[in-house]
Amino acid sequence: MGENNIVVSYLPLIVMVAVGFVFGxxxxxxxxxxxxxxxxxxxxxxxxxxxxxPVKTARExxxxxxxxxxxxxxxxxxxxxFMYPWAVKFRELGEIGLVAMLLFMALLFAGFVYVxxxxxxxxD
Amino acid sequence: MSVTVLLFGILAVVAVASGIxxxxxxNPVASAMSLVLHFFTLAGIxxxxxxxFIAAVQVLVYAGAIMVLVVFMIMLLNVGREEQMRENxxxxxxxGTALGVMLAFQVGKTAFTDVAGRHVLPxxxxxxxxxxxxxxxxxxxxLFPFEAVSLLLLVAVVGAVILAKxxx
Amino acid sequence: xSPIAVEVIIFLIKAVLIIxxxxxxxxxxxxxxxxxxxxxxxxxxxxxxxxxxxFQSFADxxxxxxxxxxxxxxxxKRFHLIAPVISIGIAIGVYAVIPFGDSFTVNIGGAxxxxxxxxxxxxxxxxxxxxxxxxxxxxxxxxxxxxxNNKYSLLGGxxxxxxxxxxxxxxxxxxISVLMMAGSLDLTEIVHKQAGGSWNVFFQPLAFIIFLTAxxxxxxxxxxxxxxxxxxxxxxxxxxxxxxxxGLFFLAEYINMVTACAIMVILFFGGWNAPFLxxxxxxxxxxxxxxxxxxxxxxxKMIPFLFFFIWxxxxxxxxxxxxxxxxxxxxxLPLALANIAITGVVMVILKHFGIIS
Numbered sequence: 273m274g275e276n277n278i279v280v281s282y283l284p285l286i287v288m289v290a291v292g293f294v295f296g297x298x299x300x301x302x303x304x305x306x307x308x309x310x311x312x313x314x315x316x317x318x319x320x321x322x323x324x325x326p327v328k329t330a331r332e333x334x335x336x337x338x339x340x341x342x343x344x345x346x347x348x349x350x351x352x353x354f355m356y357p358w359a360v361k362f363r364e365l366g367e368i369g370l371v372a373m374l375l376f377m378a379l380l381f382a383g384f385v386y387v388x389x390x391x392x393x394x395x396d
Numbered sequence: 397m398s399v400t401v402l403l404f405g406i407l408a409v410v411a412v413a414s415g416i417x418x419x420x421x422x423n424p425v426a427s428a429m430s431l432v433l434h435f436f437t438l439a440g441i442x443x444x445x446x447x448x449f450i451a452a453v454q455v456l457v458y459a460g461a462i463m464v465l466v467v468f469m470i471m472l473l474n475v476g477r478e479e480q481m482r483e484n485x486x487x488x489x490x491x492g493t494a495l496g497v498m499l500a501f502q503v504g505k506t507a508f509t510d511v512a513g514r515h516v517l518p519x520x521x522x523x524x525x526x527x528x529x530x531x532x533x534x535x536x537x538x539l540f541p542f543e544a545v546s547l548l549l550l551v552a553v554v555g556a557v558i559l560a561k562x563x564x
Numbered sequence: 565x566s567p568i569a570v571e572v573i574i575f576l577i578k579a580v581l582i583i584x585x586x587x588x589x590x591x592x593x594x595x596x597x598x599x600x601x602x603x604x605x606x607x608x609x610x611x612x613x614x615x616x617x618x619f620q621s622f623a624d625x626x627x628x629x630x631x632x633x634x635x636x637x638x639x640x641k642r643f644h645l646i647a648p649v650i651s652i653g654i655a656i657g658v659y660a661v662i663p664f665g666d667s668f669t670v671n672i673g674g675a676x677x678x679x680x681x682x683x684x685x686x687x688x689x690x691x692x693x694x695x696x697x698x699x700x701x702x703x704x705x706x707x708x709x710x711x712x713n714n715k716y717s718l719l720g721g722x723x724x725x726x727x728x729x730x731x732x733x734x735x736x737x738x739x740i741s742v743l744m745m746a747g748s749l750d751l752t753e754i755v756h757k758q759a760g761g762s763w764n765v766f767f768q769p770l771a772f773i774i775f776l777t778a779x780x781x782x783x784x785x786x787x788x789x790x791x792x793x794x795x796x797x798x799x800x801x802x803x804x805x806x807x808x809x810x811g812l813f814f815l816a817e818y819i820n821m822v823t824a825c826a827i828m829v830i831l832f833f834g835g836w837n838a839p840f841l842x843x844x845x846x847x848x849x850x851x852x853x854x855x856x857x858x859x860x861x862x863x864x865k866m867i868p869f870l871f872f873f874i875w876x877x878x879x880x881x882x883x884x885x886x887x888x889x890x891x892x893x894x895x896x897l898p899l900a901l902a903n904i905a906i907t908g909v910v911m912v913i914l915k916h917f918g919i920i921s
Contacts, residue, residue: 277400278522278688279444284575285660285684285693286403286440291579292656296649296812303808308632317637319714320803329638329713336560338726339472341889342465343556345729347549348897349461352736353453354545355904356692357531359743362908365535366915370908372539377901379546383553384898392557393893395886425643425710432703452692460699464729467703471710471722526688527749 340392351380404444411437424470428463435459446517447525570672578683582659590818591621597874604878625811633807636712643711648805648812651704655819658697659683661690662826663752665836665858669850681855682752690751691739694827695732698782701820702728705784705801708813712804720800723790723885730892731781731788737900738774741907742831755835765832770903772832774896779824781892783817786877790885825869829862836862 319326358365358373365372387393414437417430435458442451523529534542595610595618602609610617635644665681680686687693702725709721742764746754758764765772781788790800797803802813829835836858847854883891914920 277444277517278446278448278525279403280399282443282448282684282687283399283403284578285687287575288579288582288660288683289653289657289697291583293649293653295583295656296652299652299808299812300645300649303629303631303633303811306629307807308630310632312634314637316634319636319638319712320798321715322798331713332715332718334472334718334722336472338722339465339468340556340560341726341730342461342468343560344553345733346457346461346465347552347556348733349736350457351546351549352733352740353457354534354542355737355740356743356749357449357527357534359740360527360747360749361531361535362744362911363747363915365531367912369535370912372535372543373908374905375543376546377905379543379550381898381901383550384901387553387557388894390557390561392561393890395889423640425640425707429643429646429703429707432700448688449692452689452696455696456692456699460696460702461729464699464702464706464725467706468722468725471706471718527692 337395344387344392347383348380351376400444404441407437407440407444411441425467428466428470431466432459432463435463445525446521449525449527449530567675570677574677574679575683582683583656586656586659586819586822587815589822590815591625593818593821593870593874594621594624594814596870597877600871600874601878604875628808628811631807633809634804636714636804638713639804640711640713643707644804645809647704647708647711648809648816650707651701651816652812652819654697654701654704655816655823658694658823661687661693661751662823662830663755663835664826664862665855666752667850668852668855670852678850679855680752681859686750686752689749691743691749691754694823695736695739698820699729699732701782704813704816708805709801712801714804716798716803717801720797720803724784724801727781727784727788727790727888727892730889731778731896734774734892734896734900735778735782737897737904738771738778739831741768741771741900741904744904744907744911751830751835755830755837758834759837761834761837761839763832763834763837768832768903768907770899772828774900774903775828775831777891777896779828780873780876781888783820783824783873785817785821785873787880787883788888789877789882790888821870821873822866825866825873826862828869829865833865835865 319329321327354376355373358369362369411434414430414434418427418434421427421430435454439451439454439459442454598620599609599617601607610620613619613623635641660683663680663682663685667678667680667685669676669678671677705724705728706721709717709719709724712718742754743749745764745767746757748754748757780786799805802810805813838861841857841861842854845854845857847857911920
């Protein structure tokens with residue numbers, strides 16, 4: 273292929289991901305065709321709750337702790353993303369790169385200590 | 397038609413469709429998932445611009461982290477269907493339409509003005525988008541902004557904890 | 565044949581081989597899981613279908629196809645269907661960048677064609693792509709939990725999402741210390757850097773342990789299988805799944821296990837490098853036989869890890885959820901950070917004395 277755009281070299285990757293999804297979908301539909309179709313009674317289609325009659329729906333509010341974990345995850349994830357270009361270039365950057373990253377990591381660690389001391393990481 | 401243009405066309409159509417679906421969906425979870433698909437196609441469009449690292453990070457950070465928070469939020473607050481929180485549209489519709497028309501005009505004007513060499517990526521752009529080149533630039537030219545980012549993220553951590561944990 | 569047609573055909577062959585390979589390895593992993601669990605618990609295990617019960621998994625797959633697909637009436641039908649497709653799509657999509665060897669050259673229509681043992685060879689952001697895809701895996705499980713409209717499913721899905729994102733951080737940090745040594749995100753390049761027995765595991769044992777633990781958590785395997793902790797949550801996020809939709813979740817779990825082992829071998833155990841083997845065989849560069857040997861070496865290295873995954877499942881009890889979260893955030897995260905700092909300092913000192921370049 274005569275083009276020198278890198279997206280051409282990524283084409284197999286994009287198609288492979290698509291193939292994965294198509295594989296999943298086709299299996300679901302294959303099972304739909306092959307699967308048995310007994311009459312679906314009202315009780316059978318009820319929500320499973322250990323044989324008891326379901327109490328309300330599952331659309332309930334839940335703990336703020338999950339939300340806190342997700343927020344902290346975003347912040348730390350972004351910090352990690354900054355480390356990848358640094359890690360790849362580490363040998364060339366040498367001492368200056370190390371000092372720059374240690375400073376970055378010190379602030380990251382300060383944030384971590386704050387979160388720790390505030391008890392936000394304790395799952396109670 | 398070259399492969400790049402074809403791919404861009406497909407990605408752009410999916411991106412616009414998923415963007416519209418994000419805004420129009422009545423179900424908040426469907427809306428959030430459309431946005432995930434939108435970020436995915438944006439990553440593909442970055443690839444057509446030779447920005448490999450940005451494309452991967454787009455999926456990693458936006459689709460993989462920020463949207464997880466959004467989905468959590470939707471479930472946390474148990475946001476129901478849109479009808480429940482709809483108020484009278486009035487002035488919002490007017491301002492929104494006006495802004496939309498302005499945007500469409502700008503995009504149209506740019507798209508139909510012919511600038512020489514606009515469709516050609518500058519030479520060496522395939523190298524600029526790699527992780528190695530980004531590390532080089534970030535840690536030699538933009539070292540101070542990089543350190544400033546860590547301060548910004550520190551503020552974000554503190555803010556997250558204070559928002560979520562009232563009684564400390 | 566035009567070069568484009570050749571490329572397309574090569575891609576198709578690779579895709580078919582990968583999907584079939586994954587299906588076969590998942591089927592036999594399930595079989596061996598059952599055999600090993602039987603051995604661990606002093607039972608016999610599957611032995612009825614075929615010699616030694618070897619066809620048991622296939623019988624199970626056929627059974628799943630013919631099962632009735634029950635969708636609860638309160639479920640969100642659309643997302644109930646999409647969730648397992650997301651899980652399996654991501655599990656398979658990751659294989660776009662995983663290399664199983666170098667390349668070999670064959671003569672197609674008079675032109676020497678180089679065929680890589682990876683769907684997309686030399687991806688500049690290979691590792692990042694894998695991380696990005698695994699971070700999307702959260703959606704399959706969260707959506708399954710949410711769309712079922714079942715309390716057990718919802719709790720399982722949320723637990724799993726919080727667990728996976730927590731351990732993703734330690735995983736990413738453990739990777740960074742490996743990347744500092746390799747100087748590339750390209751998986752093939754990382755393997756080449758470990759040639760001659762300088763496997764990363766010898767220099768980064770802590771990073772390896774962190775990565776291993778995190779991959780147990782990412783694949784939702786015991787002792788981190790809280791999302792489906794059966795005594796408390798029935799079946800976790802797939803409580804309301806049946807037929808092949810359940811099968812796809814099951815398949816995705818085992819494919820993710822194979823992926824985790826492949827990545828560990830590539831990052832820490834030198835991929836298809838093997839001491840003395842290639843010198844002894846002396847196969848010419850680019851011959852299909854050499855590529856086949858490389859694939860064999862890689863597969864042979866993956867088997868002990870796969871056994872380890874299964875072995876741990878039947879030996880170690882499950883964590884409590886607060887223990888799991890505090891292990892991820894309070895122990896592994898600072899350890900991984902410290903590992904990066906130590907690696908950096910040591911490498912700069914070694915460079916100062918001219919021991920490494």
